[in-house]
Amino acid sequence: MAADHHGPAKGIGRWLFTTNHKDIGTMYLWFSFTMFIVGGLFALVIRTELFQPGLQFVKPEFFNQMTTMHGLVMVFGAIMPAWVGLANWMIPLMIGAPDMALPRMNNWSFWILPFAFAMLVATLFSEAGAPNFGWTFYAPLSTAYAPSSVTFFIFGVHLMGMSSIMGAINVIATIINMRAPGMTYMKMPMFVWTWLITAFLLIAVMPVLAGVVTMMLFDIHFGTSFFSAAGGGDPVLFQHVFWFFGHPEVYIMILPAFGVISEVLPTFARKPLFGYTSMVYATASIAFLSFIVWAHHMFTVGMPIAGELFFMYATMLIAVPTGVKVFNWVTTMFRGSLSFETPMLFAIAFIVLFTIGGFSGIMLAMAPLDFQYHDTYFVVAHFHYVLVQGALFSIYCGVYYWLPKWTGHMYDETLSKAHFWLTFIGVNLAFFPMHFVGLAGMPRRIPDYALQFADFNMLSSIGAYVTGFSQLIFLYVVIRCIRGGRPATDRVWEASHGLEWSVPSPAPYHTFAIPPQVR
Amino acid sequence: MSSRSDAEQTYYVPEQSKLPFLATIGLATFIYGAGATLNAARAGDPDPMSWLLPGGFAFFVAVLWQWFGTSIREHRLGLANAQLRRSYVLGMQWFIFSEVMFFFAFFLALAYVRLFVVPWLGGEGDHGLANRLWSGFAAEWPPSQTPQQALDAAGGTQLTARQSEFLAPPSTVSWSGIPLLNTILLLSSSVTLHFAHVALRGGRRGAMNVLLALTLALGMTFVALQAWEYHHAYTDLGLTLKSGIYGSTFYLLTGFHGLHVCIGALMLSVTLARARFAGDFTPEDHFGFQAASWYWHFVDVVWVCLFLSVYLL
Amino acid sequence: MLSESRRRGTRVLAGIMLACAVHAQASEPAHSSINLSPGVTTVSQAIYDLHMYTLWVCVAIGVVVFGVMFWSIFAHRKSKGAVASSFHESTSLEIAWTIAPFLILLTFAAPATNTLLSIYDADEAELDVMITGYQWKWKYEYLDQGVAFFSSLSTPRESWDTIGVQQVPPRGENYLLEVDEPLVLPAGKKVRFLVTAADVIHSWWVPQLGVKKDAIPGFINETWTRVERTGTYRGQCAELCGKDHGFMPIVVEVVDEQQFASWLGERRARAEQERVLAAQTLTMDELMQRGEAVYTRSCAACHQPNGEGVPPAFPALKGSAIATGPLEQHLDIVLNGKAGTAMAAFAAQLGHADLAAVITYERNAWGNDTGDMVQPSDVARFEQSE
Ligand code: HEA
Ligand code: HEA
Ligand code: CUA
Numbered sequence A: 001m002a003a004d005h006h007g008p009a010k011g012i013g014r015w016l017f018t019t020n021h022k023d024i025g026t027m028y029l030w031f032s033f034t035m036f037i038v039g040g041l042f043a044l045v046i047r048t049e050l051f052q053p054g055l056q057f058v059k060p061e062f063f064n065q066m067t068t069m070h071g072l073v074m075v076f077g078a079i080m081p082a083w084v085g086l087a088n089w090m091i092p093l094m095i096g097a098p099d100m101a102l103p104r105m106n107n108w109s110f111w112i113l114p115f116a117f118a119m120l121v122a123t124l125f126s127e128a129g130a131p132n133f134g135w136t137f138y139a140p141l142s143t144a145y146a147p148s149s150v151t152f153f154i155f156g157v158h159l160m161g162m163s164s165i166m167g168a169i170n171v172i173a174t175i176i177n178m179r180a181p182g183m184t185y186m187k188m189p190m191f192v193w194t195w196l197i198t199a200f201l202l203i204a205v206m207p208v209l210a211g212v213v214t215m216m217l218f219d220i221h222f223g224t225s226f227f228s229a230a231g232g233g234d235p236v237l238f239q240h241v242f243w244f245f246g247h248p249e250v251y252i253m254i255l256p257a258f259g260v261i262s263e264v265l266p267t268f269a270r271k272p273l274f275g276y277t278s279m280v281y282a283t284a285s286i287a288f289l290s291f292i293v294w295a296h297h298m299f300t301v302g303m304p305i306a307g308e309l310f311f312m313y314a315t316m317l318i319a320v321p322t323g324v325k326v327f328n329w330v331t332t333m334f335r336g337s338l339s340f341e342t343p344m345l346f347a348i349a350f351i352v353l354f355t356i357g358g359f360s361g362i363m364l365a366m367a368p369l370d371f372q373y374h375d376t377y378f379v380v381a382h383f384h385y386v387l388v389q390g391a392l393f394s395i396y397c398g399v400y401y402w403l404p405k406w407t408g409h410m411y412d413e414t415l416s417k418a419h420f421w422l423t424f425i426g427v428n429l430a431f432f433p434m435h436f437v438g439l440a441g442m443p444r445r446i447p448d449y450a451l452q453f454a455d456f457n458m459l460s461s462i463g464a465y466v467t468g469f470s471q472l473i474f475l476y477v478v479i480r481c482i483r484g485g486r487p488a489t490d491r492v493w494e495a496s497h498g499l500e501w502s503v504p505s506p507a508p509y510h511t512f513a514i515p516p517q518v519r
Numbered sequence B: 001m002s003s004r005s006d007a008e009q010t011y012y013v014p015e016q017s018k019l020p021f022l023a024t025i026g027l028a029t030f031i032y033g034a035g036a037t038l039n040a041a042r043a044g045d046p047d048p049m050s051w052l053l054p055g056g057f058a059f060f061v062a063v064l065w066q067w068f069g070t071s072i073r074e075h076r077l078g079l080a081n082a083q084l085r086r087s088y089v090l091g092m093q094w095f096i097f098s099e100v101m102f103f104f105a106f107f108l109a110l111a112y113v114r115l116f117v118v119p120w121l122g123g124e125g126d127h128g129l130a131n132r133l134w135s136g137f138a139a140e141w142p143p144s145q146t147p148q149q150a151l152d153a154a155g156g157t158q159l160t161a162r163q164s165e166f167l168a169p170p171s172t173v174s175w176s177g178i179p180l181l182n183t184i185l186l187l188s189s190s191v192t193l194h195f196a197h198v199a200l201r202g203g204r205r206g207a208m209n210v211l212l213a214l215t216l217a218l219g220m221t222f223v224a225l226q227a228w229e230y231h232h233a234y235t236d237l238g239l240t241l242k243s244g245i246y247g248s249t250f251y252l253l254t255g256f257h258g259l260h261v262c263i264g265a266l267m268l269s270v271t272l273a274r275a276r277f278a279g280d281f282t283p284e285d286h287f288g289f290q291a292a293s294w295y296w297h298f299v300d301v302v303w304v305c306l307f308l309s310v311y312l313l
Numbered sequence C: 001m002l003s004e005s006r007r008r009g010t011r012v013l014a015g016i017m018l019a020c021a022v023h024a025q026a027s028e029p030a031h032s033s034i035n036l037s038p039g040v041t042t043v044s045q046a047i048y049d050l051h052m053y054t055l056w057v058c059v060a061i062g063v064v065v066f067g068v069m070f071w072s073i074f075a076h077r078k079s080k081g082a083v084a085s086s087f088h089e090s091t092s093l094e095i096a097w098t099i100a101p102f103l104i105l106l107t108f109a110a111p112a113t114n115t116l117l118s119i120y121d122a123d124e125a126e127l128d129v130m131i132t133g134y135q136w137k138w139k140y141e142y143l144d145q146g147v148a149f150f151s152s153l154s155t156p157r158e159s160w161d162t163i164g165v166q167q168v169p170p171r172g173e174n175y176l177l178e179v180d181e182p183l184v185l186p187a188g189k190k191v192r193f194l195v196t197a198a199d200v201i202h203s204w205w206v207p208q209l210g211v212k213k214d215a216i217p218g219f220i221n222e223t224w225t226r227v228e229r230t231g232t233y234r235g236q237c238a239e240l241c242g243k244d245h246g247f248m249p250i251v252v253e254v255v256d257e258q259q260f261a262s263w264l265g266e267r268r269a270r271a272e273q274e275r276v277l278a279a280q281t282l283t284m285d286e287l288m289q290r291g292e293a294v295y296t297r298s299c300a301a302c303h304q305p306n307g308e309g310v311p312p313a314f315p316a317l318k319g320s321a322i323a324t325g326p327l328e329q330h331l332d333i334v335l336n337g338k339a340g341t342a343m344a345a346f347a348a349q350l351g352h353a354d355l356a357a358v359i360t361y362e363r364n365a366w367g368n369d370t371g372d373m374v375q376p377s378d379v380a381r382f383e384q385s386e
């Protein structure tokens, strides 16, 4: 080994062969943003087509490909890698570790992703077209009736799964094994806690996803009959296995968000997080419950009544621990000394808008109501509130919060606030009216709709454009911040606390070569 | 700030490595090749890029070989400190947990099919109405006919588009022959492996090598018998992947298990080779041995679940 | 400044939410475009009531939670000189707000359970209708009544397939929500639906009835309705089922008992006519005319009105080897479909007259000038020979 492996290497090799958690975190974040743009452009195709009734620009078969690819790219390409990126950057800094536990595997987890997505997105240009069966790919539409690109889709999912599992193993090993002396579990920052639990969820459910796509692969290519009644299987079996993965998956996307918010609020309220212990227990309860609620996505498939009731009650219970979190956050702000820098704006917006998304979730959880809501835009409204105004907002929150630590420069406060407000307006304009059209009866995944939905759809589309445009501001702010700007202090924020603020800004290539002592 | 030599003592940060990126190239080539080959086979087209699959696979395996070799070398050089070794341990344990969950998906499918789907199709329970579409199908496990066959026999017309001919096997594999023998083989291999570990900890390297070899032999016998059983099932019993849901669950569960036995056997061979020819592993420090042995025990436990749910019940 | 505008934003948001709820209660159900409709059955009404109840409770929780939060934002601002306290836990408070939501949830769960139980009680139905989803149409079969037919979108293609079209024909009020043959039901009777599908999963949904049930190929789901009020109720397929998922509406026409009886009679007579027709020999013109109608209804979705298909998924019939080649092959693929593709076995869907007509049409339209004529009896003979 070379004695001077302590600074970054030169050239492209730095990125291809790196084992440094900061480099890898950076790559994850840029990859995620790229995918967000790609997935966002797909969303804009959808919104453009839905701007007015009638088929305007794309044919129904292409529309379905856009919906599918949008969902897949956003979930697996944008949100999840963003969290892994933040974990890579911040967990070692927050627990006083010099790097991730398994640095070479870390590099591997990352580099699999661009290849997997290149393969997936490339199917758009193939003769058969991209996958067109929705991001939930229900059989038999995704097996017997699928375009041939489904094979590449399946293998793409296998690759993403491998990447996620390896990433999660790395996070768990890092957190369990690499904490600085004195950093007991109950002293860990909330972001680390939420990621520990997220990593557990990932290792538990990504293999199940791999299993279900493997069954698809065999049904398609080798004549098995898992999802075909003629051979004694059941299309609904697909849904059970898929959602056994799929529901925990949505918490995989939101638990780290809870962590970020729990870091940011105390800093800008200048007051310690309220109810740290109950936050930890609430997170664990949510994770536990997430394993026993999957069939709330399947209330209309004709489950036996006992199943309906069980899954309904279990799902409704999730409101309790989530409520604890929301109440703790609000109480953290209460009688604090608040200031409203950009991360704080995103955090506050997160609390309000995520809770609205949670409310629609509770309404969906009630089986008889779900008979009316299921597969309408009401569901689309629900999950964009928790995913965009929830997960995405908290990612922005975290990025603004830690950007000065990464780059050593303060970002442009005015432009970043413009980014916040325009995004805030854009997403609410885009997604709030979806509640209305959904309740009024507009199904999801349709390229054309009845005339009474026209007005709100136009609003939604305008909102989507506003949102899309505003992300360019973000790109500009970040690039400017990397290039230069007012130097950031080590502490960056007046009231920030935690190990990550004890190292210089920008954080040196290697930090905590000597473990700090935590009291 | 700290001096660098301190850093080296507390933590080993590997230098840059080309291995992961090369592994990615291998993996991506291999996977893409697999997709292209499968699609070409399904469409009945010639596959101009058929070399991608084996080529990518070979490259991938070669890189992994290098990678493990590097880790082992570092270990021998003493670069892996206690903390890194603990990381490896955790990594292996959680990896095995992920494998458990992979099998869980298939066991879940089997349970759901047996508890719900087959009874429903046979006219029992909440969804017994389904039998209207498959009149003649009776709920039993293993099914003596697939719903499609039963309907054809009853002279009905199938409503769902016929995607394939699913023919239930005239008879199925009984638990009492090879499967029982295989269970005994695999269980004893876990015992021999355990005593190999005991021997290693007691510093009795000769015994360890013999016991390891014995474990490996038992494992290979298992694989051979399993292969023979497959052959028998395919040719004599007519039990194939296309034999409806029984064939589907049977082959995927036992098949993925068999694959994992092979991987485990490979790990054990490497372990044996390292122990025998390189003199690796000490009574205190033998992560490689331990990882292989955990994996082997895991594969064994899966088999027991399999024996119970696929063959016996 | 900031929090000022933020609060205004939230007030607007809350205002919209309130407005929608109030508006929903005031407006005619059929025209509401921002809320659930109370519908026309006891089930849909129960769902609606529960929906409004949960909505209001959630709004109330929101008002309290966001109220406290905005109060802090207003009163505990650093710029106003607020000094932070340092309290950070309170066991009693934390227990209180664990229990309170739980109690609220109980008040949701009880009515939800009741409604669910009644939705699941399909016993003692007076009429059974089998509903089968096909790509992209519905089949309705009145069990034990000898009546069955397909129902598909009747909005003319020109008014929705408008990519690159300059002059779009005017769209009617029920654009995309109209069908050629509605499902006709008697008012006041409990009707049981047996729902299934022939290819992929569909979902039969009529909001006004409060009924949504997935149609799973190979399985049968049970549900029911009882509509007191006569009228026309519209819905759509609610499960992604491929290309034309957005174009498979549902129309239910509820009529009084007498009208229903005479409708059934008329339907049976029509079925009889079909049988007679199948025994006759038709002229080329009759076949072509009928064939075009059948083609538009059953085949154009995939093979397109101009016969050019959407390659590679759906092959062109114009100039295709099969449609211009040996008749046997043509009969075979249309009657038996092709395993592993979307091409269904149409023997199970169309009568001999329709099959003969559509095959004749395909062999002579779009320049496929084979001149071949296929008679219903040819189709029957082919079926027998298999
Ligand atoms: C980040 C992702 C995320 C999160 C966090 C959630 C959170 C929740 N979701 Fe959501 N959901 C999705 C992502 C997410 N969901 C996605 C992607 C889909 C669609 C998938 C697809 O089909 O494509 C979906 C679909 C979906 C459905 C299926 C709808 C259908 O298809 O018919 C249901 C039904 O139960 C549901 C319920 C819930 C519930 C109960 C919560 C709860 O966790 C919410 C809990 C939070 C609160 C309730 C607010 C805070 C609490 C309080 C302030 C306490 C007091 C409150 C009360 C007493 C009510 N979700
Ligand atoms: C996980 C996160 C996530 C995110 C962030 C988003 C973001 C957005 N989504 Fe959605 N969405 C899903 C997850 C997500 N989505 C899922 C899971 C589904 C279900 C799929 C399915 O049914 O199978 C779905 C489905 C879905 C639908 C329903 C489709 C249908 O049913 O047919 C719609 C419709 O409006 C929509 C819209 C949007 C919009 C407007 C955004 C916007 O927020 C996007 C904003 C971003 C941009 C617009 C990109 C901005 C950048 C530029 C414009 C710059 C260009 C610059 C360069 C080229 C340099 N999404
Ligand atoms: Cu049929 Cu959607």
Ligand SMILES: [Cu+2]
Pocket (backbone or CB within 6 Å): A246, A247, A250, A294, A296, A297
């Ligand atoms: Cu869910």
